[in-house]
Amino acid sequence: MALKLASYNVKGCNSSSKRSQIFQVLKREGANVIFLQETHFKIDHFPNLSFSYFSNWYHCGSTSSNSKGVSIGFQKKVPFLLLEQRSDAEGRYLLIKGTIGQQLYTFVNVYAPNTNQTYWIKEVLQLLESFSEGITIMGGDLNLVLNPILDSSSNLYTLRKLSVHSCNTYHEPTSSGARPRRLALAQSKHC
DSSP states (O other), rough: OOOOEEEESSSSOOSSHHHHHHHHHHHHHHHSEEEEEOOBBBBTTTTOOOOSSSEEEEEOBBSSSSSSOOOEEETSOOOOEEEEEEETOOOOOOEEEEETTTTEEEEEEEEOOOOSSHHHHHHHHHHHHHHHSSSEEEEOSSSSSHHHHHHSSOOTOOOOOOOOOGGSEEEEOOOOOOOHHHEEEEEEOOH
């Protein structure tokens, strides 16, 4: 099954009218797997996101504030069956592992902090190495620019040694040693 991905930083998704607007955009784009960041959901308080097009949702909310939060949603025609889920208490990452048909997938949604992004990304990638199986697809908002010279509005913006390009490949331990694995990255848009 071919998957069409969409990733959006929604800057809050608690309002039913805003959710409706987001779903209209996603349906128009034809995405069947979506990654939402900055949902502002709190742990144990996730609104009903089901509607006729997307019906299978996984969430990670924040314990401390009405900010952060990430969600992964599947179009109802995508037969995703969850095997395992992992998230953090800050609402910054969600890892889900499951099958679509006979294929094993790991879906990852991240919302990196505004500071120390490179350290945080390294930590998440280390966690991903022990969790990931099958095809790994990652969406999210890394709070980084791809090219600081071209993409930054300020010459003061600098990146540490880790670049987005180094996030594209990681090594997954196997019984025969480490082998490179590709991560599919869905670039986040802002709503």
